[in-house]
Amino acid sequence: MSSKVIYRRCLPGGPWQRLLPGIIVLHNTTPTTREQLLGALVYAGPKSMVTGAAACRQYGLRVPAVFPARDVHLLIPQQHKATSTEFLTVERTWRLPAPHLREGIPLAPLVRAVTDAARRMRTEEPVGELLVEALQRGRCSPGAINAELDRGTKRGTALPRRLLAEWLDLRSVAEARAKELSRRLAIPPSHWNPEVHDAAGTYIGRPDGWWDDVALAWEIDSVDFHFSRDGYARTLRRNSRYAAAGISVVPTLPSRLRDDPGGVLAELEAAYRAAAARPRPPVFLPRQAA
Numbered sequence: 001m002s003s004k005v006i007y008r009r010c011l012p013g014g015p016w017q018r019l020l021p022g023i024i025v026l027h028n029t030t031p032t033t034r035e036q037l038l039g040a041l042v043y044a045g046p047k048s049m050v051t052g053a054a055a056c057r058q059y060g061l062r063v064p065a066v067f068p069a070r071d072v073h074l075l076i077p078q079q080h081k082a083t084s085t086e087f088l089t090v091e092r093t094w095r096l097p098a099p100h101l102r103e104g105i106p107l108a109p110l111v112r113a114v115t116d117a118a119r120r121m122r123t124e125e126p127v128g129e130l131l132v133e134a135l136q137r138g139r140c141s142p143g144a145i146n147a148e149l150d151r152g153t154k155r156g157t158a159l160p161r162r163l164l165a166e167w168l169d170l171r172s173v174a175e176a177r178a179k180e181l182s183r184r185l186a187i188p189p190s191h192w193n194p195e196v197h198d199a200a201g202t203y204i205g206r207p208d209g210w211w212d213d214v215a216l217a218w219e220i221d222s223v224d225f226h227f228s229r230d231g232y233a234r235t236l237r238r239n240s241r242y243a244a245a246g247i248s249v250v251p252t253l254p255s256r257l258r259d260d261p262g263g264v265l266a267e268l269e270a271a272y273r274a275a276a277a278r279p280r281p282p283v284f285l286p287r288q289a290a
Contacts (some may be wrong), residue, residue, distance in 0.1 A: 020086055033057075033070075036087065037105050040072045044082045044090055049099040049106040051075045051091070052120065053130075055113035058102050061133040063117075064126035073116060075108055091116070095152065110138050115148045119156030128163050136174065136254060174220045174254035175208050181261050182209065185268060189218060191285065196247070199282040204241045207249075214275035215283050217242060218268065221251045246281030248274065 006024060009016040019025045019039040031039070037058075041048050049055075052073030053063045073089045076082055077096055084090045099106035107113065114134040118127050134140040142164050149157045166176070175192070182188040189209035196204045196217070209218030221235065242249045250271045256264055 020088060034103075034105070036070065036072055040074055040088050041106070043088070044074050044076050045080055047096065048074050048076045048080075048082070048090075049096075049108050051108035051113045052089070052117040053113075055107045056110070056117055056130065056133070056138075058105060058107055059110050059113065059138060061110075061114075061130070061137055063133070064129045066121070066123065066126045067117060067130075073120075075112075075116075110134065111140050111144050111148045114138070114140065115145060115152065115157075115160065118160040119149075119153075121156075122159070124159060124163070127159050131160060131163055132177070174257055177254070177257040178208060178218070178220055178252070181257060181264065182268075184265060185272075187211065187272060194285045196245075196283055197286060198245050199284075204245050204247065204283065205238050210285075211272060211275070212285065213280075214272060215247050215280050216272055216275040217247050217249045219249060219251045220257070221253050245283050247283060248278075 006016070008014065010018045010024065013028075015026070015028055017025050017028050017031075019031060019036070020043045023039045023043050025031050025035060025039065037050055037054065041050070050058065050072065053067035054072045056063050068087075071087050071089065073091065074082075075091055075093050075096060078092045078094045080092060082090050097109050097112055100109060101107070108116065111134075114130060118130055121127050121130075131145065134145065135142065146161070146164055149161060179192065190212045191210040193206055193208060194210050194212075195206050196210065198204055205217065207217035208220045210216070211218075219238075239249060239251075248271055250268055252264055252267075
């Protein structure tokens with residue numbers, strides 16, 4: 001088909017449209033995300049793969065709105081000559097990973113996609129949200145993300161490195177959200193991750209948040225992170241020990257910290273009032289044993 005025919009059919013009001021240089025979509029409606037990805041991959045050539053926010057979306061992560069929804073970020077071998085254009089960012093690299101195929105679309109491994117997206121942003125909140133998604137829903141570990149940041153270019157890595165460093169001492173990223181949310185309480189937890197013992201000195205549990213004056217425990221339930229039967233059984237045994245010791249417990253799913261923070265705060269305030277109205281059970285933290 002001659003270039004003149006293609007040109008005429010891609011004119012405004014024509015039946016086709018130009019997606020990228022040399023890439024034509026054979027309809028005139030808005031291209032789908034899949035069409036954009038496939039068109040970008042054809043344009044960039046063999047061994048190209050999707051990375052960054054576009055790949056994160058394909059993995060099922062919720063990507064903050066500040067990452068443009070229609071933009072595509074590709075990795076290509078260093079020796080290839082394709083260049084960025086239109087909605088497409090092309091990045092040449094010597095560290096081309098083995099792709100993961102999803103519905104026929106080659107994606108960079110999730111840890112690489114997350115770090116490629118994070119290092120292109122300069123604002124803390126969206127980078128933090130994306131990292132939380134990767135850690136919670138993508139099952140990436142902070143160590144794996146840090147290792148990927150170490151392997152790649154150092155440009156744009158200061159912000160994700162700092163955020164990860166702040167989270168490494170927490171048992172889960174959900175606790176980071178819980179700690180931030182607790183600042184809105186009239187009386188925030190007095191301790192985080194303390195060991196709680198009964199009057200005989202027997203270990204009871206290690207709640208995420210603890211109000212020592214009323215013996216109230218806040219547990220960020222692990223069900224959003226761990227789906228094994230053993231993990232569920234451990235949670236039941238822990239809650240049974242709390243109940244036997246007379247400790248009041250507020251269990252919270254990690255997803256509710258994000259989706260229903262107001263409801264979580266209301267539950268904590270009510271639980272604190274109820275715990276304060278009953279006699280405090282004889283439980284203590286180890287350093288209070290003396």
